[in-house]
Amino acid sequence: MRRTATIKDVAAAAGVGIATVSRVFSGGSVSAATRERVLAAAGELDYRPSALGRGLKLRRSGGIGLIVPDVTDPFRAELVAGVLACARSLGEHVIVDAAHGDPDREAEIVERLVEQRVDGVIAVPAGDAADWRAAARVCSSVVFADRVLPGLPDVPAVLADDAGGVRALTEYLAGLGHRRIAFLGGAPGAPAGVRERAFRGALAQLGIPLEEDLVVAARPSRDAAYAAAAGLLQRRADVTAVLAAGHLLGEAAVLVARELDLRVPADVSIAMMDDVAWAELCDPPLTAVARSGHDIGYRACELLLREPARRGRGGPVLLPTELVVRGSCGPLRPSRR
Amino acid sequence: MRRTATIKDVAAAAGVGIATVSRVFSGGSVSAATRERVLAAAGELDYRPSALGRGLKLRRSGGIGLIVPDVTDPFRAELVAGVLACARSLGEHVIVDAAHGDPDREAEIVERLVEQRVDGVIAVPAGDAADWRAAARVCSSVVFADRVLPGLPDVPAVLADDAGGVRALTEYLAGLGHRRIAFLGGAPGAPAGVRERAFRGALAQLGIPLEEDLVVAARPSRDAAYAAAAGLLQRRADVTAVLAAGHLLGEAAVLVARELDLRVPADVSIAMMDDVAWAELCDPPLTAVARSGHDIGYRACELLLREPARRGRGGPVLLPTELVVRGSCGPLRPSRR
DNA sequence: AAACATCATGGAATCGTTTCCATGGGAGCG
DNA sequence: CGCTCCCATGGAAACGATTCCATGATGTTT
Numbered sequence: 001m002r003r004t005a006t007i008k009d010v011a012a013a014a015g016v017g018i019a020t021v022s023r024v025f026s027g028g029s030v031s032a033a034t035r036e037r038v039l040a041a042a043g044e045l046d047y048r049p050s051a052l053g054r055g056l057k058l059r060r061s062g063g064i065g066l067i068v069p070d071v072t073d074p075f076r077a078e079l080v081a082g083v084l085a086c087a088r089s090l091g092e093h094v095i096v097d098a099a100h101g102d103p104d105r106e107a108e109i110v111e112r113l114v115e116q117r118v119d120g121v122i123a124v125p126a127g128d129a130a131d132w133r134a135a136a137r138v139c140s141s142v143v144f145a146d147r148v149l150p151g152l153p154d155v156p157a158v159l160a161d162d163a164g165g166v167r168a169l170t171e172y173l174a175g176l177g178h179r180r181i182a183f184l185g186g187a188p189g190a191p192a193g194v195r196e197r198a199f200r201g202a203l204a205q206l207g208i209p210l211e212e213d214l215v216v217a218a219r220p221s222r223d224a225a226y227a228a229a230a231g232l233l234q235r236r237a238d239v240t241a242v243l244a245a246g247h248l249l250g251e252a253a254v255l256v257a258r259e260l261d262l263r264v265p266a267d268v269s270i271a272m273m274d275d276v277a278w279a280e281l282c283d284p285p286l287t288a289v290a291r292s293g294h295d296i297g298y299r300a301c302e303l304l305l306r307e308p309a310r311r312g313r314g315g316p317v318l319l320p321t322e323l324v325v326r327g328s329c330g331p332l333r334p335s336r337r
Numbered sequence: 338m339r340r341t342a343t344i345k346d347v348a349a350a351a352g353v354g355i356a357t358v359s360r361v362f363s364g365g366s367v368s369a370a371t372r373e374r375v376l377a378a379a380g381e382l383d384y385r386p387s388a389l390g391r392g393l394k395l396r397r398s399g400g401i402g403l404i405v406p407d408v409t410d411p412f413r414a415e416l417v418a419g420v421l422a423c424a425r426s427l428g429e430h431v432i433v434d435a436a437h438g439d440p441d442r443e444a445e446i447v448e449r450l451v452e453q454r455v456d457g458v459i460a461v462p463a464g465d466a467a468d469w470r471a472a473a474r475v476c477s478s479v480v481f482a483d484r485v486l487p488g489l490p491d492v493p494a495v496l497a498d499d500a501g502g503v504r505a506l507t508e509y510l511a512g513l514g515h516r517r518i519a520f521l522g523g524a525p526g527a528p529a530g531v532r533e534r535a536f537r538g539a540l541a542q543l544g545i546p547l548e549e550d551l552v553v554a555a556r557p558s559r560d561a562a563y564a565a566a567a568g569l570l571q572r573r574a575d576v577t578a579v580l581a582a583g584h585l586l587g588e589a590a591v592l593v594a595r596e597l598d599l600r601v602p603a604d605v606s607i608a609m610m611d612d613v614a615w616a617e618l619c620d621p622p623l624t625a626v627a628r629s630g631h632d633i634g635y636r637a638c639e640l641l642l643r644e645p646a647r648r649g650r651g652g653p654v655l656l657p658t659e660l661v662v663r664g665s666c667g668p669l670r671p672s673r674r
Numbered sequence: 675a676a677a678c679a680t681c682a683t684g685g686a687a688t689c690g691t692t693t694c695c696a697t698g699g700g701a702g703c704g
Numbered sequence: 705c706g707c708t709c710c711c712a713t714g715g716a717a718a719c720g721a722t723t724c725c726a727t728g729a730t731g732t733t734t
Contacts, residue, residue, distance in 0.1 A: 020713060053690030058692070277588075343720055365682095
């Protein structure tokens with residue numbers, strides 16, 4: 001088989017100039033008869049315009065980059081799906097890569113995306129603010145999703161209202177009578193700090209004294225989460241409710257409770273951030289705060305491609321969260337463990 | 338800020354020809370001193386070679402396309418992760434898109450990837466064999482993953498040994514004494530037929546008569562799965578074990594059993610294909626057949642980029658599955674529902 | 675010392691598009 | 705009938721890289 005046909009081949013086959021063929025495919029004004037002939041020739045030759053040639057000339061590739069920590073995380077997968085949906089509707093393709101929480105790898109991915117001359121980058125940033133500062137300088141445009149970096153206030157971002165979600169959850173647990181509520185949270189220094197701060201704030205507002213050793217941190221891995229949960233529930237048998245700051249932590253709490261033969265919610269109430277699919281399958285089903293990964297991704301992509309002007313104005317876009325009450329939280333019981 | 342620097346700018350800044358700069362960046366032979374000067378100039382100008390220019394000249398983009406039905410499906414997400422891991426190690430980027438089971442959308446995505454001049458395509462094909470036949474003709478190279486299309490035997494593919502998994506599961510259930518085993522399967526005509534055939538084959542080999550109305554089909558959606566499971570368990574109260582052909586169907590079986598107040602495994606044993614994360618969180622944890630989405634993706638990518646010669650030789654690559662026994666299946670009890 | 679092999683280097687063509695500009699023809703208008 | 709205006713069309717110059725080929729300068733061998 002011959003090499004793939006080019007615009008020149010089509011022009012020759014249709015007996016027209018290449019400029020005319022180009023016009024046919026990129027929407028210039030061409031007489032109906034000519035257009036017909038060109039399309040026929042193109043069909044005959046199986047011609048597809050080369051995005052490389054076009055991209056070179058136009059100095060943009062018509063694609064965007066998407067960097068997430070991990071595509072297998074259900075919430076991040078939803079976010080990816082949201083970006084894909086929006087990008088597709090705007091005719092752009094998406095180059096996806098996973099940084100696995102490693103700032104170096106993240107920087108390398110950005111480097112690659114810049115070489116690809118993507119029209120923009122959406123990222124759930126992992127690490128280094130300095131790297132991103134450099135990236136933002138060289139890269140056309142960046143939008144953060146689901147997470148921001150402390151040092152970079154002016155990068156546009158789309159976030160869920162995590163603080164609101166944590167607050168709602170805390171108030172809900174307090175409303176059930178719980179006082180010794182544990183917070184199973186993200187890594188100490190990390191941006192997850194938003195949730196922890198919200199928890200502390202909510203308790204303060206409710207007039208519930210905070211016991212420091214009921215706030216435990218874990219790196220975002222199954223093992224670390226399990227260890228943190230196990231440590232907490234063994235150390236403090238008097239805890240009556242656990243608020244997990246993410247679905248990995250919620251999972252850990254459920255498993256540890258089961259391991260320790262604690263009944264949920266009779267012995268301990270469990271609730272978590274992130275309403276992932278298994279929350280409903282759990283026994284009992286888990287109360288959780290839902291935030292739409294799909295919406296975050298979609299909105300971030302819109303912000304990037306559709307509203308370049310509005311980007312970054314007025315701080316990050318905040319998307320609502322919703323408390324989904326299921327069976328894993330119960331009222332405080334007088335007689336306990 | 339000026340427009341992004343090109344190779345010409347760097348050449349001028351370093352006082353060398355553009356050919357030399359090109360050699361520095363794509364590994365030609367350059368004297369140490371000159372290389373130094375060029376790199377310095379490049380650093381000064383924040384120069385990144387343009388993949389568009391290079392791609393145009395080299396007639397390949399250095400990227401591959403990946404088409405899956407849905408990135409939010411945990412198994413498919415793993416597959417995506419596998420492809421990303423392999424592609425990264427080979428220095429290629431990955432354009433991901435989701436076809437949502439729609440052959441038209443799939444064809445459109447392929448079209449786009451061809452325009453992007455990707456070096457190859459990995460697909461979990463949804464539909465139309467004819468479309469893929471056309472695609473395979475025009476597209477450099479295609480590898481199917483996790484699924485094949487009946488009409489296209491010579492497209493290279495990487496699959497899990499689903500048949501083996503189903504067989505193992507069937508034998509396991511039969512070994513526990515079950516005779517009225519239901520098969521909750523994929524759409525009637527669809528490629529999921531592999532699993533159903535394996536189920537029928539295993540029963541036959543075990544000498545267990547098959548009752549046709551214990552084999553039910555459902556489209557791959559939560560609602561359809563739930564409806565199918567509910568229909569089955571209500572219609573046939575004498576079923577003692579359910580083999581779900583996928584995690585959505587397993588999920589449905591669990592929910593329906595709970596809804597009908599059936600104890601698992603005392604009243605009914607449940608097992609499924611796909612060892613997704615929640616299988617372990619379920620109460621009781623679900624027995625399942627594990628297959629590694631990551632491996633399938635990784636292997637497919639290797640096949641595509643690394644072993645163009647071996648592609649398609651000797652039929653599809655089959656990856657092993659593993660029966661993970663948990664608590665959701667028990668021995669047949671004499672007195673039942 | 676002369677001839678030759680080796681090597682770093684630059685020039686120029688090329689990859690497949692888009693788009694500016696010039697050209698020519700037809701239609702509309704005075 | 706002649707002028708203008710418009711529209712379809714083709715030529716040619718970018719866009720940013722790679723790479724063949726020629727050239728001049730080294731270093732090596734007899």
